Amino acid sequence: MKRKLAAVAVLSATAMLTGVIQVSTSVAQASPAAPSLQAQAVQQHAAVVAVAKGQSGPIAKALALGDQEKLVAKDAIVDKDGTRHLRYERTYAGLPVIGGDLVVHQKADGAVKSVNKAVSAQITLPSLTPQIPADKAADQATGAVKSTVGVTVDSDESPIAGVHQTGKPELVVWATDGNPRLAYRTTVEGVRADGTPSSQILITDASSGKVLSTHEKIETAAGTGNGVFVGQVQLTTNQNGSQFELKDTTRGGQSTTDMNNGTSGSGSLFANPNNSFGDGTASNRESAAVDAQFGAATTWDFYKSTFSRNGIRNDGVGALSRVHYGSNYVNAFWSDDCFCMSYGDGNGDAAPLTEIDVAGHEMTHGVTAATAALNYSGESGGLNEATSDIMGTMVEFYANLPSNPPNYWIGELINLRGDGSPLRYMDQPSKDGQSADNWDPNVGNLDVHYSSGVANHFFYLLSEGSGAKTINGFNYNSPTADGSTLAGIGRDKAAQIWYRALTTYFTSTTDYAGARAATLSAASDLYGANSTEYNAVAATWTAVNVN
Numbered sequence: 001m002k003r004k005l006a007a008v009a010v011l012s013a014t015a016m017l018t019g020v021i022q023v024s025t026s027v028a029q030a031s032p033a034a035p036s037l038q039a040q041a042v043q044q045h046a047a048v049v050a051v052a053k054g055q056s057g058p059i060a061k062a063l064a065l066g067d068q069e070k071l072v073a074k075d076a077i078v079d080k081d082g083t084r085h086l087r088y089e090r091t092y093a094g095l096p097v098i099g100g101d102l103v104v105h106q107k108a109d110g111a112v113k114s115v116n117k118a119v120s121a122q123i124t125l126p127s128l129t130p131q132i133p134a135d136k137a138a139d140q141a142t143g144a145v146k147s148t149v150g151v152t153v154d155s156d157e158s159p160i161a162g163v164h165q166t167g168k169p170e171l172v173v174w175a176t177d178g179n180p181r182l183a184y185r186t187t188v189e190g191v192r193a194d195g196t197p198s199s200q201i202l203i204t205d206a207s208s209g210k211v212l213s214t215h216e217k218i219e220t221a222a223g224t225g226n227g228v229f230v231g232q233v234q235l236t237t238n239q240n241g242s243q244f245e246l247k248d249t250t251r252g253g254q255s256t257t258d259m260n261n262g263t264s265g266s267g268s269l270f271a272n273p274n275n276s277f278g279d280g281t282a283s284n285r286e287s288a289a290v291d292a293q294f295g296a297a298t299t300w301d302f303y304k305s306t307f308s309r310n311g312i313r314n315d316g317v318g319a320l321s322r323v324h325y326g327s328n329y330v331n332a333f334w335s336d337d338c339f340c341m342s343y344g345d346g347n348g349d350a351a352p353l354t355e356i357d358v359a360g361h362e363m364t365h366g367v368t369a370a371t372a373a374l375n376y377s378g379e380s381g382g383l384n385e386a387t388s389d390i391m392g393t394m395v396e397f398y399a400n401l402p403s404n405p406p407n408y409w410i411g412e413l414i415n416l417r418g419d420g421s422p423l424r425y426m427d428q429p430s431k432d433g434q435s436a437d438n439w440d441p442n443v444g445n446l447d448v449h450y451s452s453g454v455a456n457h458f459f460y461l462l463s464e465g466s467g468a469k470t471i472n473g474f475n476y477n478s479p480t481a482d483g484s485t486l487a488g489i490g491r492d493k494a495a496q497i498w499y500r501a502l503t504t505y506f507t508s509t510t511d512y513a514g515a516r517a518a519t520l521s522a523a524s525d526l527y528g529a530n531s532t533e534y535n536a537v538a539a540t541w542t543a544v545n546v547n
């Protein structure tokens with residue numbers, strides 16, 4: 001494999017040199033400050049993705065992929081020194097390969113340094129003819145969701161009503177478990193008991209009909225609500241005739257709509273002639289909309305100023321926020337299908353879930369989907385949830401609101417538990433009674449909102465260190481599994497390491513051991529191979545029993 005990898009240097013040095021020079025030069029010129037340069041940065045990102053697209057053939061050759069395999073460019077990142085990280089999905093005989101994703105790391109001259117693959121297995125299928133017809137696979141998928149037998153959805157999630165299949169089962173190659181074979185991908189929809197829509201993708205074996213995997217596409221904050229949180233804030237609105245709309249054309253056109261307690265459609269855009277929205281009470285319909293719109297704007301600004309990221313997909317396009325979703329709906333969720341987040345009004349429709357760390361959490365699900373696309377089950381699901389908690393917390397620190405002093409707890413103002421306690425704790429996740437503080441072999445079997453505890457704990461320890469301390473008026477006492485004492489490197493550096501790992505090294509199948517390796521690579525890239533930060537990452541994973 002090494003010998004094959006070396007070959008790409010020659011190929012790309014001839015074919016791609018122009019692209020390399022253009023890309024690295026323009027990225028160095030970009031400044032996150034001026035709005036006029038934002039469009040430029042979006043163009044540059046598109047240019048790098050185009051380079052990834054142009055290289056897909058030579059890279060497939062260099063990786064010794066078979067004749068039937070093709071790479072499809074998904075995303076790309078260029079470092080200041082010109083190093084490129086090209087993210088691909090894969091097809092086999094034109095069929096999507098689930099678990100075929102990989103990231104190729106190239107030097108500025110095009111030489112391949114290394115590759116992160118979701119699975120390393122070679123893909124060769126003896127036949128492309130399914131043993132089981134598509135309609136039988138669909139029956140098996142809907143039956144599995146109805147009975148939840150043999151389905152690996154989060155164990156404590158509520159049963160689903162109105163289960164029905166949408167679209168046609170699609171033939172795919174299932175490679176995620178390292179044993180590539182022909183399978184069907186079927187989408188099954190319904191509604192959970194708390195009103196959260198469910199849209200699951202099921203993979204069934206095309207030979208045996210066995211359900212191999214389920215993946216819930218609706219990613220929730222798992223909660224309940226109380227009050228309106230941001231206080232007095234500035235909003236960028238859009239004048240349309242005599243009306244001012246909750247639409248922000250300086251941030252990708254992201255807007256907030258009123259679902260009027262319905263659950264379908266995109267709702268009606270908030271607008272009024274005064275250019276003043278809400279009164280701070282939950283009974284005023286605009287108040288929750290102010291939270292949502294401000295949360296989206298702050299999340300946008302956080303990603304832009306911290307990571308030079310232009311919106312959730314890094315394409316300059318803003319997402320939709322939908323408030324007053326459903327009736328007595330005590331949750332919030334992100335959906336890639338509508339590129340939107342939705343917030344319930346909580347118990348009695350009087351307690352919206354629009355706290356800013358929830359906004360940051362939901363939009364970060366969109367960032368994860370656009371990059372590593374961590375599978376929403378098992379350990380990768382915990383890492384997906386933790387990524388949202390980590391960046392949601394960072395958004396809360398970035399906002400630094402007097403009405404919501406930032407902390408390492410999740411949803412501490414929305415009072416989902418009814419006793420004023422936070423939904424989740426990053427300093428000691430087990431304080432919620434269900435989350436894991438440290439890794440153990442069973443962690444992947446927990447609900448993703450609890451297996452996330454290991455990474456949340458890692459992030460807190462890496463940021464602040466172990467033991468008792470008071471930060472910003474909040475009291476923490478973070479333990480370590482091995483009894484070690486950690487100093488912490490600060491949350492800003494910890495967030496840079498996590499983001500780089502997410503966008504550059506994580507794949508759909510990354511587990512906790514993989515996250516350790518990926519964050520070490522990220523720390524090495526950012527701060528050096530023997531840096532304090534690198535050593536802190538290693539010691540902190542050890543302190544949460546990830547070795």
Ligand SMILES: [Zn+2]
Binds near residue numbers: 219220365
């Ligand atoms: Zn979530």
